[in-house]
Amino acid sequence: MKITSVRLALMLALGPTLLGGCERLGIPDPAKAQAQAEAEGKAIGSACRHAGRAIEDCYTLNQAAPKAAIFSGWKEMNDYMVENKIAEVAPQLPPPPPPAPPQKTGKKAKDGKGDKDEDHGDKEDAADSDKSSGGHRADEETPRRRRRSAE
Numbered sequence: 001m002k003i004t005s006v007r008l009a010l011m012l013a014l015g016p017t018l019l020g021g022c023e024r025l026g027i028p029d030p031a032k033a034q035a036q037a038e039a040e041g042k043a044i045g046s047a048c049r050h051a052g053r054a055i056e057d058c059y060t061l062n063q064a065a066p067k068a069a070i071f072s073g074w075k076e077m078n079d080y081m082v083e084n085k086i087a088e089v090a091p092q093l094p095p096p097p098p099p100a101p102p103q104k105t106g107k108k109a110k111d112g113k114g115d116k117d118e119d120h121g122d123k124e125d126a127a128d129s130d131k132s133s134g135g136h137r138a139d140e141e142t143p144r145r146r147r148r149s150a151e
Contacts, residue, residue, distance in 0.1 A: 041069020046077035052088035061095065 044065050048058035055074050059067055080086070 041065040042073030045070035045073025049077035
């Protein structure tokens with residue numbers, strides 16, 4: 001046998017073994033990821049129905065989940081609750097607050113002007129707020145001091 005045929009035989013023997021461990025390398029499997037997203041969407045939908053939320057509210061609160069999976073879970077839970085005469089459970093926690101809008105940064109724009117210096121009255125306002133807040137500006141963080149325990 002030639003050396004190239006030995007290498008080829010070795011590659012054919014070890015190839016499937018090495019490729020079988022792709023999950024351990026962190027390479028995602030699209031089929032598994034889609035199945036996971038489908039299962040999570042059904043769980044979200046059924047939890048929303050059990051909590052008495054409307055399907056539209058569930059869509060709004062969980063925008064990353066697939067809508068078809070949420071609806072499927074919501075409908076399955078609705079049928080189950082009607083069949084077994086299960087009452088809705090009111091959520092104990094308030095809904096999470098909506099995400100905060102992105103804040104403007106002080107980076108320079110394309111025309112070379114920065115966002116910070118557009119209004120010259122800001123510096124005076126900041127000085128006034130420093131005086132009224134005891135010399136500390138609201139956006140500055142003060143380090144916390146630890147209490148020493150009595151030993």
